[in-house]
Amino acid sequence: MSAAPLLRQVFGFDGFRPGQEEIVEAVAAGRDVLAIMPTGGGKSLCYQLPALMRDGVTVVISPLIALIRDQVRALREAGVAAGALTSGNTEEETAAVFEGLRAGELKLLYMAPERLASSGTLPMLRRAGVTAIAVDEAHCVSQWGHDFRPDYLRIGELRATLNVPLAAFTATADVETRGEIMRRLFPEAAPLSFLRGFDRPNIHLAFAPKDGPRRQILDFARARDGQSGIVYCGTRAKTETLAQALLDAGLPAVAYHGGMEAGPRREVEGRFQREDGLIVVATVAFGMGIDKPDIRWVAHADLPRSIEAYYQEIGRAGRDGGPAETMTLYGQEDIRLRRSQIDEGQAPLERKTADHARLNALLGLAEAATCRRQYLLGYFGEEAGPCGHCDICNDPPETFDGTEPVRKALSAVLRTGETYGAGHIIDVLIGNATEKVTQRGHDRLPTFGCGKDIGKLAWQAILRQMLGRDLLRPDPERHGGLVITEAAHPVLRGEIPVILRRDLIAKARPAPVVRA
Ligand code: ADP
Numbered sequence: 001m002s003a004a005p006l007l008r009q010v011f012g013f014d015g016f017r018p019g020q021e022e023i024v025e026a027v028a029a030g031r032d033v034l035a036i037m038p039t040g041g042g043k044s045l046c047y048q049l050p051a052l053m054r055d056g057v058t059v060v061i062s063p064l065i066a067l068i069r070d071q072v073r074a075l076r077e078a079g080v081a082a083g084a085l086t087s088g089n090t091e092e093e094t095a096a097v098f099e100g101l102r103a104g105e106l107k108l109l110y111m112a113p114e115r116l117a118s119s120g121t122l123p124m125l126r127r128a129g130v131t132a133i134a135v136d137e138a139h140c141v142s143q144w145g146h147d148f149r150p151d152y153l154r155i156g157e158l159r160a161t162l163n164v165p166l167a168a169f170t171a172t173a174d175v176e177t178r179g180e181i182m183r184r185l186f187p188e189a190a191p192l193s194f195l196r197g198f199d200r201p202n203i204h205l206a207f208a209p210k211d212g213p214r215r216q217i218l219d220f221a222r223a224r225d226g227q228s229g230i231v232y233c234g235t236r237a238k239t240e241t242l243a244q245a246l247l248d249a250g251l252p253a254v255a256y257h258g259g260m261e262a263g264p265r266r267e268v269e270g271r272f273q274r275e276d277g278l279i280v281v282a283t284v285a286f287g288m289g290i291d292k293p294d295i296r297w298v299a300h301a302d303l304p305r306s307i308e309a310y311y312q313e314i315g316r317a318g319r320d321g322g323p324a325e326t327m328t329l330y331g332q333e334d335i336r337l338r339r340s341q342i343d344e345g346q347a348p349l350e351r352k353t354a355d356h357a358r359l360n361a362l363l364g365l366a367e368a369a370t371c372r373r374q375y376l377l378g379y380f381g382e383e384a385g386p387c388g389h390c391d392i393c394n395d396p397p398e399t400f401d402g403t404e405p406v407r408k409a410l411s412a413v414l415r416t417g418e419t420y421g422a423g424h425i426i427d428v429l430i431g432n433a434t435e436k437v438t439q440r441g442h443d444r445l446p447t448f449g450c451g452k453d454i455g456k457l458a459w460q461a462i463l464r465q466m467l468g469r470d471l472l473r474p475d476p477e478r479h480g481g482l483v484i485t486e487a488a489h490p491v492l493r494g495e496i497p498v499i500l501r502r503d504l505i506a507k508a509r510p511a512p513v514v515r516a
C-alpha cells in the first residue's frame with residue numbers, strides 16, 4: 001500500500017508533518033537516510049510507515065526499553081505486527097517474536113543496542129529476512145554527546161552483515177555529532193540527508209539586555225498572569241529568590257531545582273501539569289519529561305549555556321501550536337560566567353573549543369541585528385526568510401558603524417597587556433585616573449582618555465557586544481583578564497567593519513555586582 005492511505009488507516013493522521021513525507025519516500029525506496037528532526041517532530045513515523053510499505057522485517061535500534069515498549073504497544077493497538085527483544089521481555093513475549101519472524105509476519109522488530117552484543121543476534125537476524133535497519137536517537141553513536149552508548153558502535157557490523165539500507169534519526173543537529181554519525185553509520189557512502197521542522201512558528205522570540213532583571217521578569221510574568229510559564233535561572237538559589245519575588249507580587253509561582261528532594265519535585269511537576277497559570281521558576285533540571293502542551297511562555301532570567309540549550313528550553317512552550325512567547329535576558333556577567341564554566345570544566349580542549357563556539361552562536365543570536373528566527377534556523381542548517389514574529393522583525397533596531405570605538409577598545413586591551421577586566425579597560429578609555437590606572441602607568445598610554453566622548457555606560461555595552469561577538473574573551477589563566485581573539489585581528493587591521501546595535505547601548509546599565 002502507498003503512504004497516504006496507510007497514514008490515515010493505520011496511524012489515524014490526516015497529513016504529514018513538515019519533512020515527514022520526503023523522508024518516508026526515501027526510506028521506502030530503500031535509500032540510506034540520515035534525518036535530523038527536532039524532538040516531537042514525528043521521527044518514528046518516518047521508519048514505521050515505510051516498514052509497512054516494504055516486504056520483510058525492519059529492525060529498529062532504540063536506546064530506551066521504556067520507549068520501545070510504548071511504541072510496540074501503540075503499534076500493536078493500531079494492528080501492526082510489531083515486537084521487541086529486550087531484557088524486560090517475558091518468555092512468552094520472546095517466543096511470540098520468534099514465531100512472528102519464523103512465519104514471516106513480523107514487520108517491525110525493536111531492540112536495544114545491548115542485544116547486538118550477544119553472539120546469537122546477528123545470525124538470527126540474517127535468517128529472519130530483515131530488509132531495513134532504522135536507528136533511533138542516532139547521536140548515541142557519538143562520543144561528543146553525553147548520550148554515548150558503546151553498543152551503538154556495533155550497528156556498523158549489523159549493517160555490514162545484513163547488507164540492507166539504514167535510516168538514522170536524531171534531533172541533535174550540531175556539526176560534530178552529525179559528522180560522527182556519518183563516519184560510524186555510513187562509512188562507505190553518504191546517505192540522503194534531511195533536516196526539517198526546526199521552526200516553531202507559533203513561538204515569538206525576544207531577547208533583552210539585563211536592565212533591572214528582576215523587574216524585567218516580574219513585568220513579563222505580570223503581563224501574562226493566568227498563563228502557565230517557566231522562568232529558567234542560572235542557579236538554584238536564584239530560583240528560590242525569584243519565585244518568592246513573583247509570589248510577593250501576587251503571582252502563583254514555585255521554585256524547582258535539582259537540589260530538591262524527589263517528593264517536592266514530583267509535587268511541583270504534578271501541580272504544573274494540573275493547574276492553570278502556575279509559574280515554575282527552575283534550573284534546567286525542569287524540562288525533561290514535562291509534557292504540558294499549553295505552556296504559554298518561557299523566560300530566561302539568565303543566559304542559557306548554548307544555542308542548543310536555548311532551543312530546547314524555549315521549545316517547551318506552545319507544544320499545542322497555540323501562541324507562545326519567550327524572553328531571554330543576558331548581561332556581561334552571564335557571558336563571563338558561561339565562558340568560565342566552559343574553561344574550568346573537565347572536558348578536553350577540543351570539546352571546550354566547540355562549547356565556546358556554541359555559546360558564541362547564542363551570543364550572536366542575542367545581539368543579532370536581523371531576524372532572530374532566520375539566524376536560529378540558519379544555525380540548524382535550515383534556510384528561511386525574515387519571520388515577522390520576533391522582536392527584531394517587529395521593531396528593527398538601529399545600528400551604527402562601531403568600528404572605531406571597537407578598535408580603540410581592542411587597542412586599550414593590547415596596550416595594557418591583556419590582563420585586565422572590562423572595568424579597568426573602560427577607565428583607561430574614558431581617562432579615569434583611578435589609583436590602579438596611575439599605579440600601572442596606564443594614564444601615560446596614548447589610549448588613555450581616547451574614548452572620553454562615549455560615556456561609561458555606553459562603553460560597557462560596547463564591550464559586551466564585543467564579548468558577544470567573541471572579539472574579546474576573558475582568559476581563565478589571567479584571572480579573567482580580557483584578551484583579544486583571532487576574530488579581532490582583521491578588525492584591528494581595519495579589514496572588516498563592526499556594526500553595533502545602538503538600542504543595546506541606549507539601554508545599557510552597569511552590570512549587577514556579583515558577590516562570590
Ligand atoms: P519524535 O520525533 O520526538 O520521536 P514522535 O515520533 O514520538 O516524535 O512523534 C511525536 C508525536 O507526534 C506523537 O504523538 C505522534 O503520534 C505525533 N505525530 C507524528 N506524526 C504525525 C502526523 N503526521 N500528524 C499528527 N501527529 C503526528
Ligand code: ZN
Pocket residue numbers: 371372373374386387388389390391392393394
Ligand atoms: Zn523575525
